Each structure stands twice: as structure tokens, then as C-alpha cells.
Amino acid sequence: MKVLPLSPSQVFETLVLVWLGSALIRVVYNLFLHPLRKYPGPLGAKATTWWKTYIEVVKQESMPDVLLRLHSKYGWYTLFDNTSTPPYLLPLALSQC
Numbered sequence: 001m002k003v004l005p006l007s008p009s010q011v012f013e014t015l016v017l018v019w020l021g022s023a024l025i026r027v028v029y030n031l032f033l034h035p036l037r038k039y040p041g042p043l044g045a046k047a048t049t050w051w052k053t054y055i056e057v058v059k060q061e062s063m064p065d066v067l068l069r070l071h072s073k074y075g076w077y078t079l080f081d082n083t084s085t086p087p088y089l090l091p092l093a094l095s096q097c
Helices: 008-032 043-047 050-058 063-074 087-095
Strands: none
Touching (some): 008 043, 043 050
16 A cells, blocks of 8 residues: 655645534534424524634624523524523523522
């Protein structure tokens, strides 16, 4: 078996392509196959966890204000992060605050 020599740039390009491919697969999974996909909420929040970073860093909005706006738009069962508390437990979590 002959091993092909790889340059550092080829290794870097391969790692970037693997990372982008896995990110794309994760977005497709979150949007179409995730168990929480049926709950209402912004598309960006359903697709990736980077949505919260975008809201706070780029748009300069505080997350509590955004969550209140989302709850007024979508109701109490709002999906704002695909890794957070499941929406059916959110009223229970809020009642214990």
C-alpha cells in the first residue's frame, strides 16, 4: 500500500471540508429529524446553537428581552435552542423560579 504525501495545506483543506460537512449534516438533522423540530420558534434557533451568539453579539440584544418577545409571538412552548430544556418542561421550570 502506497501512502500519498500530503502537504499541510491539503490537510487543512480536508479538515475544513470535514468540519463544514458535519455542520451541514447537523443543521439538516436539527431542521428535519430532531424530536423537537415540531415546536414553534425561529428557524435559526432550530438549526444551530450559534443563533444565541448572533443575537447577543451581532444584534446587541439581551437574551431575556428576546425570549420575552419570542414567547409573546409563539406562546409558552417556544423552541429557542435545540439543546435547551424541552418545551413541555419550560412552564414547570419557570414556575420554580
